[in-house]
Amino acid sequence: MFKKPRKKGFTLIELLILMAIIGILAAVAIPMYKTQIIKAKITEAANAVRHIATGVNNYLQNTTIDSENIVWPNCPDIATIQSSLGVGLRSITRISAAQIDSTTGVIEVTLTNIDSTVDGRILSLTPTLAGDASIKWEWGGNLPAKYVPQR
Numbered sequence: 001m002f003k004k005p006r007k008k009g010f011t012l013i014e015l016l017i018l019m020a021i022i023g024i025l026a027a028v029a030i031p032m033y034k035t036q037i038i039k040a041k042i043t044e045a046a047n048a049v050r051h052i053a054t055g056v057n058n059y060l061q062n063t064t065i066d067s068e069n070i071v072w073p074n075c076p077d078i079a080t081i082q083s084s085l086g087v088g089l090r091s092i093t094r095i096s097a098a099q100i101d102s103t104t105g106v107i108e109v110t111l112t113n114i115d116s117t118v119d120g121r122i123l124s125l126t127p128t129l130a131g132d133a134s135i136k137w138e139w140g141g142n143l144p145a146k147y148v149p150q151r
Contacts, residue, residue, distance in 0.1 A: 039147060041114040045094040046149045049125050052107050053137055055085030056100065074102035118143055
């Protein structure tokens with residue numbers, strides 16, 4: 001009994017199926033990876049906005065006498081935020097502009113150096129005063145919803 005030697009290796013069909021599977025996985029993974037990269041870069045800007053919010057909280061504690069006469073800081077640009085609140089933003093490369101609305105307390109920053117889908121868009125943090133003079137902050141802006149920070 002003589003056995004015929006079996007060839008080692010893959011057939012062309014097996015290789016094509018493997019390439020198709022890898023292609024499908026890449027088609028799903030690459031957009032998800034890009035989304036996560038953008039979210040990570042937005043997190044840097046969001047952290048800077050949180051520092052501004054902390055400065056606003058401290059400002060309100062020092063300037064507000066009662067909860068009916070709220071005085072929000074008047075900061076139309078990054079330089080004024082730094083001088084009024086002591087929050088340095090010059091080294092943050094993901095923000096091109098920042099401001100605090102003196103009538104509502106809304107903090108707005110313009111995003112840059114992230115991705116073409118979000119560059120030039122606004123990330124905002126809106127304050128809501130509670131009865132005990134505490135502030136609840138809510139994220140907003142004109143970013144696509146999947147990029148807006150959750151908390």
